[in-house]
Amino acid sequence: MFFESKSCFQRLSQESHSELMTDRKDQISELVEDARAGNRMAADQLVSLFHEDIFRMVYYRTSSRMDAEDLTQDIFVQMFKNLRSLKDAGRFRAWLFRIALNRIRDFYRKKSVMAFWGTTVEFDDTDHSDAVPHETPADKLIMEKEFLNQLNQFTDKLSKMEREVFILRFIDHLGIREIADTLKKGESTIKTHLYRALKKFRQTPGIHDLLKGT
Amino acid sequence: MKTESVHLNEDQLICAVVDESDLTVAVRNHLFACPACQNEKQQFEQELKILGHMAEKFVPLHRKAVSSLPERQGFWKNVFLSPVKWPRFAAGLTVILLMVGIWGSPQFETGYEEEIVQTAWESDEDQQMTTDIRVLEGYTLPEFYLDVSGETYGYFDEEFLEFVAPLEENQIHSEVIITDSVA
Incomplete structure (x- = not known):
């Protein structure tokens, strides 16, 4: 029931x-x-x-x-x-x-x-201090730096296409079909790259800990 | 019932997050019925959602107003404000200056009269060359060999030679004339 x-x-x-x-x-x-x-x-x-x-x-x-x-x-x-x-x-x-x-x-x-x-x-290019307004608390700034650091560490492990597909899907919030249209590739190709990227995401502990900690 | 006992493995879980419809019917049925697998999938999706939220949260504020119309800038302002355009501008200016320099140099100042003089001088040279070629055709040997072969004695014309040593035909002819006159 x-x-x-x-x-x-x-x-x-x-x-x-x-x-x-x-x-x-x-x-x-x-x-x-x-x-x-x-x-x-x-x-x-x-x-x-x-x-x-x-x-x-x-x-x-x-x-x-x-x-x-x-x-x-x-x-x-x-x-x-x-x-x-x-x-x-x-x-x-x-x-x-x-x-x-x-x-x-x-x-x-x-x-x-x-x-x-x-x-x-x-x-x-490397300085993200202007990314947030001046009244931002220090812990938010630290968290932001940590997030960008972990995200970069993870995306560095991905191939160019995997990175593009992963970011388009989970940061830009595009659907599979929209990603396929954007990159002019087939949906199955996009799914394959996304699958590989997610597999690597599961194997990267740093970003998991950060996301679970929030 | 068998499907309920076998939980989704890592690959199937990832596959379910990518696109649930790609799973086999049996695995999909299991996922639909199994709270543990659903929970694991939801946790994974939640993690990815948090990633998206954090990415949104940490984006800096957009300070400039965005418009669909291009900013109208003057040419010079556009060139000097954008460091990307300096090398292009400098290269273009250099090419223009070079072209002006080349066209303005004395080598390229050729008037109509100068062209006529040049043509006349060239035609004289051509004529001289033609004459030389004809001379060479007539006397192909060097002067020393021409002396040996007697070719250089051009001042003994045919009349003089006929006087000194008349041709045999002419001798007979003259004899006939003498005989006729005696008769």
Whole structure:
């Protein structure tokens, strides 16, 4: 009886969650269509809906707030410029993340060229002290550093593709299909990489202890 | 009933977290019925959720306002504010200066009159060369050998030679003329 009611509750919550997701998708699709038609308000609404996600995504790939801010701005400008080329408005999120990934790749390419010519300007690549406001308590700062340290230690063990898929799934909260669309790979390939990444995650004690300790 | 006794192993647990629908029907049924396996799966998923929450929590504040419109910057401001554009700008400027320098050099200052003079001088040179070639065709041997072969005695023309040593045909002809005149 208990299990039946529990599974019933789970099913109900899953259904309501999927309904919410569908509503949100429909809303995004409408905004995309309006923005395509040249509606600035709709474009700005899309920016306000996604700018946190994109900023977070870029921040965890550049480790620099300043670079993440500039890149986020670039990504939304690119989004607005290329909105007409988006075929399916329902896949807007994956499309936006693909633009973001391409911009990050360009950023690293430029950075490597500048490093070759000796003109690299290092701002705050390793210093995360500006990541939180000044009123942040010291223990939060320590925790943040510890988290980033453990996350970096874990992601260093992953291959490029495993790392990308893992971060897109659990930090950027994309679904398997969205990741497949973003990386232009098959769903089964994404699942394989995710499986390998999770296996390595289970074998990494540091990050487990940190997550269990919270 | 057998499925209830065999709990999910590590690989199946990971597989369930990746996508539950990829599990075999028997394993899925077991997971659906077994609270211990469900608990383990939920713990694993919870851990990953916490990871996501922490990642959200530790992202710094976004200080700049984001817009879908590009920032309008003047060209010079754009160049000098972005260190990425300095080398490009310097390279472009160097190329332009080089081109201006090359085109402005005296070598490239060729007027129409200068071109005519140049062409006339070249045609004179060509004519001289043609003459030399013709001379060489007539006298292919060096002067010393021309002396040996008698080729250099060009001043003995045919009339003089005929006078000194007339041809046999001409001798007969002259005899006939003499005889005719005597008769």
